[in-house]
Amino acid sequence: MARRYDPERRQRIIDAAIRVVGEKGLAGLSHRSVAAEADVPLGSTTYHFSTLDELMVAALRQASEGFAKVIASRGGLRGTDLAGELAGWTGEWLAGDRTGVELECELYLAALRRPALRPVAAEWAQDLADLIAQHTDPVTARALVALMDGICLQVLLTGTPYDEGYAREMLGRVLATEP
Secondary structure: OOOOOOOOHHHHHHHHHHHHHHHHOHHHOOHHHHHHHHOOOHHHHHHHOOOHHHHHHHHHHHHOHHHHHHHHHOOOOOOOOHHHHHHHHHHHHHHOOHHHHHHHHHHHHHOOOOHHHHHHHHHHHHHHHHHHHOOOOHHHHHHHHHHHHHHHHHHHHHOOOOOHHHHHHHHHHHHHOOO
16 A cells, blocks of 8 residues: 655644644643644654654744744734833734643753753744844843743733733833843
């Protein structure tokens, strides 16, 4: 029997992995659960992703596009009101699809225990810091990214509504201390 050509299969597997993590958390992610969700043979998942870490890296790369889409939809970073722009981006991202936001954070935090995910998580944070550093110094840019991460985690973990005014004020305080 000839092998069926399916150029979209790898992407369907990644999409399925994101859905599985969104529904069941990382604990529910397995080659078998992803294969069932993607409606592909189990061998297809292991063919494209020999380890779960490889699959999680692909899922994290794709999931982390959510914040990048917010940035792009707002026309990038203008830098005229840096604290306001960053607070607005954060609010727009948090107001988006809750499952997607939680998924991004869950995969991002999974890097604590899964070394294979660390380069992807670090790349995301560095890319954002590099973008911000076009309007401030690199150290302040990294501090702003850390503050935004902390605010996002607090909103997600506590269920407290996002307060854009508070975020703008705190981001402004960090900016006020730049050299």
